[in-house]
Amino acid sequence: MTNYKICLLPGDGIGPEIIAEGVKVMNAAGAKYGVTFACTEALIGGCAIDAAGTALPDETLEVANASDAVLLAAVGGPKWDTTDPAKPRPEQGLLGIRKALGLYTNLRPVQIFSALADASTLKPEVIDGVDMMIVRELTGGLYFGKRERFYDEEGAGALGARGQRAYDTLEYREYEIERIARQAFEAARKRRGKVTSVDKANVLETSRMWREIVHRVGAEYPDVELEDLLVDNTAMQLINRPADFDVVVTENMFGDILSDEAAQITGSLGMLASASLGDGVALYEPSHGSAPDIAGRGIANPLAQILSVEMMLRYSFGMTEAADDIKRAVTEVLDEGWRTGDIKDAETPADHVVGTVQMGDLVVAHL
Ligand code: NAD
Numbered sequence: 001m002t003n004y005k006i007c008l009l010p011g012d013g014i015g016p017e018i019i020a021e022g023v024k025v026m027n028a029a030g031a032k033y034g035v036t037f038a039c040t041e042a043l044i045g046g047c048a049i050d051a052a053g054t055a056l057p058d059e060t061l062e063v064a065n066a067s068d069a070v071l072l073a074a075v076g077g078p079k080w081d082t083t084d085p086a087k088p089r090p091e092q093g094l095l096g097i098r099k100a101l102g103l104y105t106n107l108r109p110v111q112i113f114s115a116l117a118d119a120s121t122l123k124p125e126v127i128d129g130v131d132m133m134i135v136r137e138l139t140g141g142l143y144f145g146k147r148e149r150f151y152d153e154e155g156a157g158a159l160g161a162r163g164q165r166a167y168d169t170l171e172y173r174e175y176e177i178e179r180i181a182r183q184a185f186e187a188a189r190k191r192r193g194k195v196t197s198v199d200k201a202n203v204l205e206t207s208r209m210w211r212e213i214v215h216r217v218g219a220e221y222p223d224v225e226l227e228d229l230l231v232d233n234t235a236m237q238l239i240n241r242p243a244d245f246d247v248v249v250t251e252n253m254f255g256d257i258l259s260d261e262a263a264q265i266t267g268s269l270g271m272l273a274s275a276s277l278g279d280g281v282a283l284y285e286p287s288h289g290s291a292p293d294i295a296g297r298g299i300a301n302p303l304a305q306i307l308s309v310e311m312m313l314r315y316s317f318g319m320t321e322a323a324d325d326i327k328r329a330v331t332e333v334l335d336e337g338w339r340t341g342d343i344k345d346a347e348t349p350a351d352h353v354v355g356t357v358q359m360g361d362l363v364v365a366h367l
Helices: 015-033 046-052 058-065 091-100 114-119 174-189 205-218 231-240 252-266 303-315 320-335 356-366
Strands: 002-011 035-041 069-074 105-111 131-137 147-151 164-168 194-199 225-230 247-250 273-277 282-286
Touching (some): 002 015, 002 058, 015 035, 015 303, 015 356, 105 174, 105 252, 114 320, 131 252, 174 205, 205 225, 225 231, 231 247, 320 356
Parallel strands (some): 131 247
Antiparallel strands (some): 147 164
16 A cells, blocks of 8 residues: 655644644545555744744754655744844745755646635636646745845935945746746646746846746647746736636746735635645645634634645645545535635525534545
8 A cells, every 4th residue: 555654734823723624635535545644743833933943943854854745734923923033933934944845836726616706806707717827936036046235325315324225136047947847838738738938028137038948948848838928917917817827837026926916816815725846845735824813713714725635646646536536525515505714605504604624524525
């Protein structure tokens, strides 16, 4: 029997509640397909700061590196909010583990569950059929380039006695673009066969290089349609004709912004999963945060976490049938009218509003 080692990182807030449901669904899918999962829990984020004084203890990285995949819930909360640069912050755990595991690709599926179409702020006819995958470069570009803030006379403004100056650097290397482009074309091959490459080639040199390299990689995939779109136009087209997009590939900062815009199209944060892939151990997590406002009340929506398990089975273990099963089970549960508090609407009968554990149980029952 196949056995996979999973590093579980519940984190903070609703994290422990939703990850328990993810594990429940993972084990049920495993039982159906003859696979077992050995889970080891480790600390990340605020709970790690409390226990070890750092958001990413060495021990956590050791467990992650020794596993076949990492399943994370969420980190953060008001308890650890600080503007003091000397104090540790929960988010350092997230950036740290992405960097340490070399996770250069972020996959964010954006799909509409038809039962939840009303949750979107866009008209039903606009969002009908939305099913895209945002492929964001995660370890290069502006967020990782050289940056500095300093004083100089030239920067003196009317408000300050000393002039301040700051810069961030947007830099990419050829191999970084090549490998993310390849991930996008491979993903498109398994989907509807179209890649939209987003850049700002009319202004930025990195974007002109991006476009050139994406086209070079694209030549290896003649079966995949490739279009270029400027980032400002993409921001408009995402809400104008979202169903036209299949795979959208872009650099780190554009991807950060566009993936949140695309997430909003669905209108339900508690439904969106993500995968971060590199060349080794991959990490799967919901797109939402730790929801401290509802933590500990048993009402959090576990579906984004459960859909993160679906992505893990699909991308790390090639368990396509099991992953399809989880997606089908989630769709059926929603079609039957079951809702957690965040996705219910005025028409949801009170006896169909369920808590975190019941939602997990329903998905298992449909597997
Ligand atoms: P959030 O995503 O935690 O919550 C936003 C709103 O959505 C809240 O009202 C919350 O109750 C609700 N919500 C989110 N997930 C839900 C779920 N599964 N079920 C039901 N309702 C849900 O974002 P925030 O409030 O801006 O941030 C809270 C904390 O989370 C902060 O400390 C922030 O830094 C952290 N955060 C962590 C991550 C991460 O771990 N990847 C991402 C974003 C924010």
